[in-house]
Amino acid sequence: MLRFLSRPAVRLVDRYLPDPFIFVLLLTVIAAAAAIAVERQTPLAVMRYWGDGFWNLLTFSMQMLLILVTGFMLASSPPIKRLLQRLAGLAKHAGHAILLVTLVSLVASWINWGFGLVVGALFAKELARLVRVDYRLLVASAYSGFVVWHGGLAGSIPLTIATEGHFTAEQIGVIGTGSTIFAFFNLAIVLCLFVAIPLVNRAMLPDDNESVYVDPKLLDDGPATRARITRPAERLENSITLAWLVGIPGVIFLLDHFVLRGGGLNLNIVNFMFLFLAIVLHRTPRSLLESLNEAIKGGAGIVIQFPFYAGIMAIMVQSGLAETMSEALISFATEMSLPFWSFISAGIVNLFVPSGGGQWAVQAPVMLPAAEALGVDVSRVAMAVAWGDAWTNLLQPFWALPVLAIAGLKAKDIMGYCLIQLVITGVIISVGLTWF
Numbered sequence: 176m177l178r179f180l181s182r183p184a185v186r187l188v189d190r191y192l193p194d195p196f197i198f199v200l201l202l203t204v205i206a207a208a209a210a211i212a213v214e215r216q217t218p219l220a221v222m223r224y225w226g227d228g229f230w231n232l233l234t235f236s237m238q239m240l241l242i243l244v245t246g247f248m249l250a251s252s253p254p255i256k257r258l259l260q261r262l263a264g265l266a267k268h269a270g271h272a273i274l275l276v277t278l279v280s281l282v283a284s285w286i287n288w289g290f291g292l293v294v295g296a297l298f299a300k301e302l303a304r305l306v307r308v309d310y311r312l313l314v315a316s317a318y319s320g321f322v323v324w325h326g327g328l329a330g331s332i333p334l335t336i337a338t339e340g341h342f343t344a345e346q347i348g349v350i351g352t353g354s355t356i357f358a359f360f361n362l363a364i365v366l367c368l369f370v371a372i373p374l375v376n377r378a379m380l381p382d383d384n385e386s387v388y389v390d391p392k393l394l395d396d397g398p399a400t401r402a403r404i405t406r407p408a409e410r411l412e413n414s415i416t417l418a419w420l421v422g423i424p425g426v427i428f429l430l431d432h433f434v435l436r437g438g439g440l441n442l443n444i445v446n447f448m449f450l451f452l453a454i455v456l457h458r459t460p461r462s463l464l465e466s467l468n469e470a471i472k473g474g475a476g477i478v479i480q481f482p483f484y485a486g487i488m489a490i491m492v493q494s495g496l497a498e499t500m501s502e503a504l505i506s507f508a509t510e511m512s513l514p515f516w517s518f519i520s521a522g523i524v525n526l527f528v529p530s531g532g533g534q535w536a537v538q539a540p541v542m543l544p545a546a547e548a549l550g551v552d553v554s555r556v557a558m559a560v561a562w563g564d565a566w567t568n569l570l571q572p573f574w575a576l577p578v579l580a581i582a583g584l585k586a587k588d589i590m591g592y593c594l595i596q597l598v599i600t601g602v603i604i605s606v607g608l609t610w611f
Contacts (some may be wrong), residue, residue, distance in 0.1 A: 177378035177595060182385075185311075185591030195476060195572040195579075195586050199483045205342045206487045206527055221490055228489020229482050235493045238446060238480035240288075240474050243577040245449035246293025247470035248463060259301040269308035269386075269481035270377055271353060273316050276302055277373040280320025285327035285365065289445045296319055296581035304394055309386035314582040315589035316376040318575055319596045325367050325565035328412050330356060332438075332535045332561040336554075343539050347553050354554040361558055364607035368600060375599055376594070379592055383454035393583035412461040418454055427450030457577055484573060501541040508551045514559040514608040521603075523562025526571050535560060555608065569597040 193201075207225065210216045216224075249255055262279070264271040284291025295317030303310055304592040313393050325332065333355035335341050341349070355361060411417060429448055432438040491497040501520045508516045521538060538560050546556040569575045570593065572586040579586060 177375060178381060179382075181379040181592055181595050182592045187317050188591035188594060189587050193587075194481055196578060198586075199480050199487070200574055202487055202527060203483055203490075206490045206496070210496050213499060214494045214496055216494045219304070221494065223490045223527040224493040225486040228493070229486040229579060231489065232481050232485035236477060238443065238575065239481065241446040241450075242289040242293060243455060243474055243477065243580055244467060244470040246289070246577075247581060248453035248466040249449045249456065250293065250297040251466045251469070252453055252462075253458075254456050256301075259298055260305075263298065263301045265287075265301055266306050269306060269380055269477050270307045271402055272302045272306040272313060272390070273376050274373045275379055276313060277316045277320055277376050278369075280317045281323055281369055281372065282320075284320045284322075284324045287329040288321065288324035288327075289567040291321055291324060292318075292577045293449075293581065295331075295478035299582060300389075300394060302606065307388060309381050310389040310582075311387050311584065312379060312381070314578065314584055317582075318578045318589060319372055319376060319569065319593060321574060321578075322372070322565050322600055323365055323368055325561040326356065326361050326558070329358065330561055331460050332557055332564070335535060336557055337362060341471050344542060344568070345481055350554050350557070355558050355561075358554065358558070360555065360607055361436060363611045364604055365563070367603050367607065368494070371603055375596060376592070379595060388451055390583070394495045403551050409461075413462075415458050418458060418460050418463070422454035423450050426455060444522045467610035470579075474580060476580060480573070480576065486528050497524055497527070498541055501538050505541065508545065508549070510551055511609065513545060513549055513551045514555050515605055517556050517559035518566070518608055519561040520604060521560040522567040525564045525567045559608050562608065566597070566601060566604060569593040569600070 200396055203225070207218075207221050210221045210224075210493065211218060250259065262275070263272075266275050276295065279298050280291055281297030282291075283294040296314065297315045299310075299317040302308065303313060322332065333350075333352055336343065336347065337348045337352050337355070425447070429444075429451065432444065438444065453466070454463060457466065500523060505513060505516045505520060517538075524538065535557075539557075542556050542560060543553060545551075546553050570590070572579075575586060575589065579589070
């Protein structure tokens with residue numbers, strides 16, 4: 176049945192979903208118009224919010240670009256490529272490939288969202304080399320596992336409220352991860368998604384005559400073998416000793432961070448880990464640089480689009496529009512339904528503010544007083560906002576950019592399948608937040 180339902184969804188998205196850059200331009204216009212119409216802001220004020228906030232995500236944009244580049248370099252190193260090849264060899268037919276890439280993506284995304292995005296996309300390409308499978312669904316399956324990230328080990332909202340001195344600490348105190356990430360209701364949601372998402376992806380697998388297979392050019396491994404070394408400079412570029420003199424201390428720093436100092440995962444540590452493991456595993460600077468040249472080709476979307484999202488976030492927050500939207504959605508909530516409406520409101524706000532930490536800053540001042548007034552568990556409401564933020568990433572192409580860049584596809588190629596997952600995962604998460 177899902178195979179038949181996915182057909183119109185794929186056709187709809189293919190026809191009407193524009194390039195992600197067009198999507199962000201439309202969102203900019205919509206956010207500005209809504210701020211003027213709803214919040215009675217002047218066009219000049221909205222333009223100032225937008226312009227002043229346009230570069231607020233520069234650090235994050237660089238981090239996201241490095242997630243793409245360093246993750247690609249790591250996965251393209253000879254040892255990791257061999258590991259992915261062996262794992263991909265477990266798939267004997269198209270159905271196996273869909274299930275396997277979804278499970279790998281789910282596990283990796285639960286550990287860390289950046290890790291999941293890169294590993295899922297690169298593993299999909301490796302599977303496409305070995306198994307004849309619809310490439311659009313394969314990449315969509317790799318991206319669909321991303322939906323669990325905010326309920327996992329790197330969820331920004333649960334980690335924020337578990338940190339001493341967070342911005343709402345005076346209101347709610349410090350809430351440990353035992354009440355959020357490792358709470359029964361959250362683990363139950365994660366478990367249900369680990370079962371449902373692979374099965375739904377498998378059920379959407381089209382027949383052979385309807386499948387779209389990968390363009391062999393997208394699986395090109397890059398430049399051919401280099402010529403014989405003749406210059407002193409080339410000896411340095413191909414020096415294992417030089418690479419390891421820098422790479423091994425980087426790996427030792429990671430061991431110190433995790434083992435001796437008890438540090439956790441964050442975006443900078445993930446990028447550091449990807450980069451220095453790549454340096455060691457590529458063995459020579461030249462091999463690493465050739466991989467870098469291949470990886471950087473897919474980063475254009477991140478570079479140009481993230482500043483526009485920063486501008487949209489500034490309009491939403493500074494004009495009061497995000498707060499108004501959240502208040503409207505929870506105005507009729509009850510003790511039982513507040514987590515559900517918090518989830519829905521977060522999903523809608525996420526289309527305009529695609530940042531978990533930024534979204535909590537916007538919605539916490541609205542959600543926390545509502546939770547206290549209705550006597551609802553604050554940790555459950557916080558996780559409802561977290562899940563809402565993660566959920567509509569299946570519709571918002573912002574986070575799909577690294578995956579699409581690695582896979583060589585466009586948003587319209589995968590979002591039809593993601594639309595089906597949006598509906599099914601939305602039901603599962605809603606039930607979990609309300610009844611588990």
